[in-house]
Amino acid sequence: MLPPPRPAPSASAHPDDAIRSTDDDAAASRLSAVSLGYLDDPFVSLLYRPQRIGRDSSSTHKPPLINIGTHHRTAALDAVVDSFLSASATASRPAQIVSLGAGSDTRFWRLAARQDFRLGKYVEVDFPHLTSVKAQRIAKSKVLVSALGEAPPAAAGAPMAPPAKPYKVGHGGTSLSSERYTLLPVDLRTPGALDQVAAALDPDAPTLVISECVFCYMEPEASREVLAWFGSRFENVASVVYEMCGLNDAFGAVMKRNLAARNLSLPGALPFPTAQSQAERFLDPRLGDGVFTKSGAKSLWSIRSDVVSDAEQARISKLEFLDEIEELRLVLSHYVVAWGTKGSLLEGVGL
Template sequence: MLPPQAHDTDAPIRLTDNDAALAKLSAVRQNYLSDPFIKYFVPRASLQPPRPPLINVGTFVRTVAIDDLVDQWLDLSSAERKKCQIVSLGAGSDTRFWKLATGPRKDCLSKYIEVDFPEITMKKAMAIKKNKDLSAVLGVPEDIKLEQGGTALFSPLYDLLPADLRQDPSVALGSLTTVTGNAPPILDVSLPTLLIFECVLVYMSSRESNTLLHWFHAYFSSHGDGILGAIVYEMFGLGDSFGRVMVSNLKTRNVSLPGADPYATVESLPSRFLNLNYTSARALTLKDIRRNYIAPEEFVRISKLEMLDEVEELDLVLEHYAITWGLTTLGSQSAPWDDWGFKRKEQDEEDE
């Protein structure tokens, strides 16, 4: 008789990455976004149906807003005559590395590191190795190495690492800070470093996410005088009727959101960083970003792509998602970085 199979409680969380990839693919197909790489990470991409306009608009706002912060980070690094490194934690099927590495800011990037569950990194590593469009961006074949049973991938510019981010970071992420032979650690504390958490910390307890953010802060504080930033995209304020419905719907899929509990308002979100001694932090809802921080010409363009009858419903959804960005400046380098953040765009009243 076979032993009973252990219940994989993390499988529902991993499946949320599939939802995000399908949403991104739909937004690309409907011309909200340009991304030639997402189709390589979606099985049977050509057969996938489009998502509703509400999801396409939400995906657009989320993507361009985070892209804006990332691009600003690269530009600030370049102005300091430094390259920067980016660590995307819980990266899933994200394609941001390929867009950066083939875009106008490709020379600003020193290293791009992605971390996720080993089940996800193995699938991503296989997709990269099998696809010429993806692997060619990483370098010549002999520079691309699969390790750890195919769950890790290393190349000169891009590394993909398996880890459970809820575990002790010194163990789960120890390879980022380990000196191997004559090779320095993957993380270079002298470079401006940006952490990205897209819908990741909300699936963790506040104790686990605080430990993770503190670990990065402590490492950079004790080893250098550089710059550390972080972007968090997540749900919040789930105590109202809409939030309770969202939580209930996710529970039917065995997905819980313990990380949302401490944050009832958008004003409370920066405390995630400020309580851990980050220098500064700010937060905006996607509703506010859509109305005030999207370029007017883009706002007009996407409004013509699909008929969106449920504007009130869209606003209700977007006001329960937020982007928080935190910064810690070590030493005397704060001045140019204090300007990092969203810049208000003037919208025509009829566009509202």
């Protein structure tokens, strides 16, 4: 949701430091929503360490508007993932998920904790600066490691040794790979970056690509190349994005001004001013013929009524007092979940 302004970075900071810091915003918002009862996620505190101000734990709590937005965002993405898993259940190859710009996201562990977990592979991609921290936190947590799969058996006749770990760390501690899960240090804007991702995937498996607030920080040509690559490589593929939209009004002007104060811009969001335009990005002829064949989109405000049940809305309404429903509508209308699909197996994926 709309982040507060922060001091501008120093002149010596890396150009991507501001983008990297957005993971802290998302993770802190998720931790707030979990701590207040909006979401159930026992893994967020294992993958994210908030910077507390003094001894006041309330500093980790976000305003109700952000907590509600985080809840609706999660509900929508979870619904898309569930529809993908349901649609791909009959496939001959286990389905796989790729999460771009995953940061401190916990979705793999939340899925792995379910009794119906049946993914062949879950691949996360982000800047090395972020994957190194995540790899360390995974390796230090027995809970997180336990979801990675079985350790390889020892070779026959091998001398006694400590139990093998179910994962390997590489690239100077910035990557982690296991039977079920792979974490890759990749900058999607660099040539050949997607070839590294391809090496971790099954080219014949149904594939879902998740991108939450990633493409908005990339030039439109770069995100178009990413979508074209995934859409052309897999026979059955779906992609879902979570982005800002409608930035040409007063609210959008405030958002852009706050982000500019943090050395952030949104070149990838400006060409998509509406939910419909976000849906149409998947059908852009510049992607190539038949890359994606169906698409759709909903704002978080529409998701509130179409995806979040009345019972769930009633539950979360008791968690915090919110009397500005028009302000909530304004905020939620500026965020959208859009999806595109290719292949008869996945044509029903979406909201």
